[in-house]
Amino acid sequence: MTAPVQATLGPQEKDLLIKQIPALKGKKILIIGDVGLDEYVMGQVRRISPEAPVPVLEVDGEDKRLGLAANVAQNVASLGGIPMMVSVVGHDMGASLLKELSEKNGVSWHYMIVDKHRPTTRKTRIMTGHHHLVRVDYEMKKYLSEETEQKLLAMVEKHVGEADGVIIEDYAKGVVSRNVVEKVAAICKKAGKRLMVDPNPNHPGTHYQGIDLIKPNYNEAVALTGYSFDDLKDNPNKVVEVGRALQRVTGAKEVVMTRGKDGMTIFSGDQITEVPTYAQKVFDVTGAGDTVIAALALGLVSGLSLVHSCMLANNAAGVVVGKVGCVPCEIPELIEYINEVH
Structure with a gap:
């Protein structure tokens, strides 16, 4: 079994990453996946309702953010790239809010498809401080109609030639069917574009056959390969075993776990x-x-190696986990963060 090599972020690597950041500017990433609107209603709870034994939230703020694959798109934009977001929304207020927020954050609405029979995904979180009281979801978790799926694939085929790289971002809301993955993989292969996937563990690994790179977390990788945690608990090489299995199941040459x-x-x-x-x-x-898949894709299409692209992505992730909610990584923050890493 091949022994893992340890990569380190020394002064040379830091210098390389920082010097590469301007090369991300203008790189076009075509993103296919489920989009949604993240809404936050925040306030204080000081009493229980006289109508029912539930807390009363006295609202003192609201916030709306791009969620799901739209967050990948805004991360591409904030890092200097140009996102081409191909997805499906409804004909409703959620779509109007999402469009306004997308355009404000540098995400074009040009590639969006409207299906009046589906609601736009919205997740409304009612919060006090960092505590969730309740979440309200507006969504339809079913695959697209044949007509809408064909429109989506036609949009990808029409614009893939303009893109430097392609991401499938699967949140399992219905956009990323097996047929979509198969057809997009064929389109990318024909156009000579690298296809990267951020998978969903609700789908088996075979769902993603034909892709070039897959980026799961460890738990997702276990689910995608069909292992159970009990099978692996006593295996000292479990990470390697799962990664290799995922390469076999998907046919992807590259796995970033x-x-x-x-x-x-x-x-x-x-x-x-x-x-x-x-x-x-x-x-x-x-x-x-x-953030990781956005930075990884931009790093790769700008000429960084896979390992250096992952270093860039890891630093970008380090920026956003220090904040609350779905927020993009900005270039000045990323440069400062890389400089501060010990």
Whole structure:
């Protein structure tokens, strides 16, 4: 079994990453996946309702953010790239709010498809401080109609030639069917574009056959390969075993497995490389995976190696986990963060 190589972020690597950041500017990433609106209603609870035994939230603030694959798109934009967000929304207020927020954050609405028979995904979190009282979801978890799916694939085929790289971001809301993955993989292969996938463990690994790179976290990788945690608990090489299995199941040459405080394990052909985490403060991991796939894709299409692209992505993730909610990584923050890593 090939022994993993340990990658380190020394002065040379830091200098390389910082010098590469301007090269991300203008790189086009075509993103296919489920989009949504994250809404936050925040306030104080000081009493129980006289109408029912429930807390009364006295609202003192509201916030709306891009969620799901739209957060990947805004991370591409904030890092200097140009996101081409291909997805499906409803004909409703959620879509109007999402459009306004997308355009404000540098995400074009040009590639969006409207299906009046589906609601736009919205997740409304009612919060006091950092505590959730309740979450209200507006969504339809079913695959697209044949007509809408064909429109989505036609949009990808029409614009893939403009893109430097392609991401499928699967939140299992219905956009990323097996047929979509298969057809997009064929389109990318024909166009000579690298296809990267941020998978969902609700789908088996075979759902993603034909892709070039897959980026699960460890728990997702276990689910995708069909292992159980009991099968692996006494295996000292379980990370390697799962990564290799995922390469076999999906046919992907490259697997980037994120492992929280243990960093990343990268499988590229026969080579295995460990990249440590650079997170200094962790407040909220929400959206960190979106930041990782955005930075990873931009690094690769700008000419960085896979290992250096993962280092860039790990630093970008370190920035966003120090914040609350789905927020993008900005270039000045990223440069400062890389400089501060010990």
